[in-house]
Amino acid sequence: MLDATPPPPSKYRPVLSQAQAPLTLQTQVMDEQGEWRTQSLACERPLTIYLNKREILTLMTLGEDPEALVLGYLRNQGWIHALEEVIAIQVDWEVAAAAVVTQPLQVDLDERLSQRTVTTGCGQGTVFGNQMERLQQLQLAPWPLKQSEIYHLLDQLSQRNATYRQAGAVHGCALCQANGEVLAFCEDIGRHNAVDTLAGRLWLDDLPEQDLIFYTTGRLTSEMVIKAAQMQISVLISRSGATQMGLELAQRLGLLMLARAKGKHFLVYSGQERLLLDAKPQRLEVSAKKEHRHD
Amino acid sequence: MLDATPPPPSKYRPVLSQAQAPLTLQTQVMDEQGEWRTQSLACERPLTIYLNKREILTLMTLGEDPEALVLGYLRNQGWIHALEEVIAIQVDWEVAAAAVVTQPLQVDLDERLSQRTVTTGCGQGTVFGNQMERLQQLQLAPWPLKQSEIYHLLDQLSQRNATYRQAGAVHGCALCQANGEVLAFCEDIGRHNAVDTLAGRLWLDDLPEQDLIFYTTGRLTSEMVIKAAQMQISVLISRSGATQMGLELAQRLGLLMLARAKGKHFLVYSGQERLLLDAKPQRLEVSAKKEHRHD
Numbered sequence: 001m002l003d004a005t006p007p008p009p010s011k012y013r014p015v016l017s018q019a020q021a022p023l024t025l026q027t028q029v030m031d032e033q034g035e036w037r038t039q040s041l042a043c044e045r046p047l048t049i050y051l052n053k054r055e056i057l058t059l060m061t062l063g064e065d066p067e068a069l070v071l072g073y074l075r076n077q078g079w080i081h082a083l084e085e086v087i088a089i090q091v092d093w094e095v096a097a098a099a100v101v102t103q104p105l106q107v108d109l110d111e112r113l114s115q116r117t118v119t120t121g122c123g124q125g126t127v128f129g130n131q132m133e134r135l136q137q138l139q140l141a142p143w144p145l146k147q148s149e150i151y152h153l154l155d156q157l158s159q160r161n162a163t164y165r166q167a168g169a170v171h172g173c174a175l176c177q178a179n180g181e182v183l184a185f186c187e188d189i190g191r192h193n194a195v196d197t198l199a200g201r202l203w204l205d206d207l208p209e210q211d212l213i214f215y216t217t218g219r220l221t222s223e224m225v226i227k228a229a230q231m232q233i234s235v236l237i238s239r240s241g242a243t244q245m246g247l248e249l250a251q252r253l254g255l256l257m258l259a260r261a262k263g264k265h266f267l268v269y270s271g272q273e274r275l276l277l278d279a280k281p282q283r284l285e286v287s288a289k290k291e292h293r294h295d
Numbered sequence: 296m297l298d299a300t301p302p303p304p305s306k307y308r309p310v311l312s313q314a315q316a317p318l319t320l321q322t323q324v325m326d327e328q329g330e331w332r333t334q335s336l337a338c339e340r341p342l343t344i345y346l347n348k349r350e351i352l353t354l355m356t357l358g359e360d361p362e363a364l365v366l367g368y369l370r371n372q373g374w375i376h377a378l379e380e381v382i383a384i385q386v387d388w389e390v391a392a393a394a395v396v397t398q399p400l401q402v403d404l405d406e407r408l409s410q411r412t413v414t415t416g417c418g419q420g421t422v423f424g425n426q427m428e429r430l431q432q433l434q435l436a437p438w439p440l441k442q443s444e445i446y447h448l449l450d451q452l453s454q455r456n457a458t459y460r461q462a463g464a465v466h467g468c469a470l471c472q473a474n475g476e477v478l479a480f481c482e483d484i485g486r487h488n489a490v491d492t493l494a495g496r497l498w499l500d501d502l503p504e505q506d507l508i509f510y511t512t513g514r515l516t517s518e519m520v521i522k523a524a525q526m527q528i529s530v531l532i533s534r535s536g537a538t539q540m541g542l543e544l545a546q547r548l549g550l551l552m553l554a555r556a557k558g559k560h561f562l563v564y565s566g567q568e569r570l571l572l573d574a575k576p577q578r579l580e581v582s583a584k585k586e587h588r589h590d
Contacts, residue, residue, distance in 0.1 A: 025539050029554075030563040032442065034572045039562060044517055044538035060517060060540070147327065169514045169536035189516060189538060219464045221484060222339055222355060241464035243339035243484060244320050245355070259324075267334060268325040277329045 013204065015088035021045065021063040023187075024167045040167040044189050045093065051079060051100045054109050058096075062163065062170055062188045066091040068200030069188070070098045075199050076227055078134075081106060083203040135226060135253065140234035142254050142271070143211055145178060148279040150237065152180040154261060157215055160185045164217070171218040173198050175207060175233075183207050191218035195227045202231060213237060220246040220259060220269075229253050234271075237261045242269055308499065310383035316340065316358040318482075319462045335462040339484050341391045346374060348394075349404050357458065357465055357483045360492050361386040364483070365393045367495030371522055373429075376401060378498040430521060430548065435529035437549050437566070438506055440473060443574040445532065447475040449556060452510060455480045459512070466513040468493050470502060470528075478502050486513035490522045497526060508532060515541040515554060515564075524548050529566075532556045537564055 022043055029039040045063050049056040049070055056079070061069060067089045074080045080102060087101045153176050161172040164187060173194035174185040184201040188194040195216065201207065213235040214228040220242035226249065228236050236250065237258045247269050250257040256271030264281035317338055324334040340358050344351040344365055351374070356364060362384045369375045375397060382396045448471050456467040459482060468489035469480040479496040483489040490511065496502065508530040509523040515537035521544065523531050531545065532553045542564050545552040551566030559576035 027539075027542060027564065030567045030570075032559060032561050032572075033575055033578065037562075039564075041537065041539040041542060044540035167536070169516075169538050189514075219484075221464075241462070242336065243464050244322075244336040245339035247322060247336060264327060266327050267332075269322065269334075272325045275325075277327075280328055283328065 011206075012084050014083065014086040015090075016067045016204075017090045017092070019063075019066050019091035019093055021066075021093045023062055023064055023163050042163055042167040042169045042189065046096045047091070047098055048096060049073065049098045049100065052102060052105075052109065053099075059193060060189055061193050063093065064163070064188065065186050065197050065201070066093075066098060068186070068204055069193055069197040070100060070200070071203060072196035072198065072200030073193075074100065075203065076196050076230060079105065079107060079112070135229060135249075138229055138232075138253060140229065140232060140253055140255065141211070142234060142256075142274055143178075144274050144276060145213075145235055145256060146276045146278050149178045149180065150258070150261070150266065151264065151279055153178075153182075153213065153215070153237075154263070156180045156182050157185070161187060161217065163187045171216065173217070174215040175202065175231075176213040176215055177208075178211060178213065183212070191216060191221075191224060192227070194218070195224060199227065199231055215261075216240075219243065220250070220257060222246050222249055225249040225253075225255070225257075229255070235274075237266070306501075307379050309378065309381040310385075311362045311499075312385045312387070314358075314361050314386035314388055316361075316388045318357055318359055318458050337458055337462040337464045337484065340388065342386070342393055343391060344368065344393045344395065346395045347397060347400075347404065353391075354488060355484055356488050358388065359458070359483065360481050360496070361388075361393060363481070363495030363499055364488055364492040365395060365495070366498060367491035367493065368488075369395065370494050370498065371491050371525060374400065374402060374407070430524060430544075433524055433527075433548060435524065435527060435548055435550065436506070437529060437551075437569055438473075439569050439571060440508075440530055440551060441571045441573050444473045444475065445553070445556070445561065446559065446574055448473075448477075448508065448510070448532075449558070451475045451477050452480070456482060456512065458482045466511065468512075469510040470497065470526075471508040471510055472503075473506060473508065478507070486511060486516075486519060487522070489513070490519060494522065494526055510556075511535075514538065515545070515552060517541050517544055520544040520548075520550070520552075524550070530569075532561070 024040045026038050026040050028036050030036050044060055046058050047061050048058040070089055085103045090099045163170050170187040171191045171194050172187045175183045175198050184198050186194050186197040209232050212233045214233045215237045217239045219240045220238045222245040225246045235256045239262055242259045250270040256274040257269045258266045259269050260267045319335045321333050321335055323331050325331050339355055341353050342356050343353040365384055380398045385394045458465050465482045466486045466489050467482045470478045470493050479493050481489050481492040504527050507528045509528045510532045512534045514535045515533045517540040520541045530551045534557055537554045545565040551569040552564045553561045554564055555562045
């Protein structure tokens with residue numbers, strides 16, 4: 001009888017490969033003086049997802065945490081609804097493939113594939129339509145946050161972006177708690193891969209789903225806000241900017257959303273009433289240049 | 296008989312709407328001092344493409360040049376192969392739709408849609424597979440470029456990114472000539488929308504397809520390099536960085552590829568032999584911080 005009892009969700013883990021791949025490589029580049037120097041580059045590799053032997057799509061990824069990326073992608077796209085549905089995720093860089101085996105799925109594979117999977121991306125392709133319906137039902141906890149907690153968190157995060165500092169060309173994302181603890185951090189070529197990887201980690205590491213803070217170095221576009229909200233997160237912090245639709249969604253969902261968060265500076269775009277300003281910095285001159293970055 | 300003769304390509308123009316929409320809006324944000332200020336935000340809006348009444352996908356876009364974006368997207372995705380195939384592109388922001396009417400297409404709509412359209416994006420979803428085959432046949436002219444021409448071009452471009460300077464959160468792309476002339480410039484939420492818009496402009500404005508330079512504020516990932524190469528462009532300049540796969544493709548295609556191009560600084564990643572260093576700047580100290588940006 002005991003054997004027949006399913007393990008509690010918090011203990012279940014699917015079979016996972018631990019595919020390793022280099023995250024950066026070095027190349028020789030020439031500068032404007034004609035001098036050659038060694039430059040690190042972020043790796044970029046295709047990974048084709050096969051769900052129960054059916055090809056879903058190919059992602060281009062840094063490859064830092066591919067099993068979590070695949071799991072989070074399938075979760076955020078609505079292919080799977082619980083970790084227990086996943087039996088195994090096997091990533092093999094030799095063939096650039098991720099083989100995912102699941103229990104019988106709630107979604108009809110053939111039907112979904114015939115509808116074609118329109119993926120999220122850097123403004124191109126979107127899950128906006130169907131996601132919006134799900135978002136209507138979301139009830140996110142409007143818990144308060146202190147300015148001092150934000151500064152502590154930014155300090156904790158400042159040294160985590162290893163690949164970016166070495167090679168640039170990647171975005172970092174993190175799941176954090178108000179006490180400054182960074183529960184998960186990942187970098188990837190694209191903002192969307194990074195947030196999907198966190199969604200996977202949320203399940204794989206059985207992270208607490210309460211009072212989470214989502215941090216990203218990338219822009220808070222509508223799709224980033226949607227993905228964070230789907231993780232029940234009601235505090236979003238970006239080192240970069242936000243779009244008008246990202247703001248509209250944040251306001252509609254009651255999110256506390258900060259952009260341009262760097263050092264002691266930030267701009268609160270939404271949910272200002274949830275932020276306690278308990279650590280106002282000494283006034284400094286901020287050049288417009290510093291505030292605007294290509295993101 | 297004359298009526299039966301098709302117009303020369305350079306003269307043909309499909310029927311185009313000229314949909315207008317605001318590119319930025321202003322909102323009140325609170326800074327770290329608790330002071331409120333007016334902040335401009337880049338607009339972001341969905342645009343669903345209907346090709347001969349069949350839904351293709353929904354893009355999230357700034358909306359600066361939607362007809363060219365739709366045309367360039369369909370071109371880069373291989374839906375259409377010549378401007379003459381397009382009868383009309385009607386964008387209506389009221390319903391967030393772009394209706395595209397074409398001559399009978401070379402591609403089978405039902406077949407393509409049943410395969411589902413896997414879109415390019417910020418590292419997520421990719422046209423990599425089928426694009427690579429087409430790339431093998433590309434012969435790109437390895438014409439030489441002068442450092443002085445690059446600096447002149449960067450000067451010309453420095454004032455073109457209106458939305459970015461006002462609101463941030465967008466990427467700019469340009470088609471230029473070695474003489475510094477900017478033939479087309481556009482901004483959008485995503486790097487991919489911006490380059491697709493240029494591909495549309497290339498056809499709509501009947502731009503010269505020889506000796507073009509592609510400039511982007513975004514990263515040169517594999518998909519950006521592929522799209523530029525598809526436009527027969529053999530010189531790529533980015534204000535940001537590049538990925539390892541972007542570099543591999545550039546080397547394979549014999550592209551002259553510059554990254555971190557800002558002010559007098561740049562790094563030549565590929566095709567160094569094509570660059571004539573005729574304007575070496577006076578040596579200045581460059582902090583590592585300046586060289587690395589979140590892109």
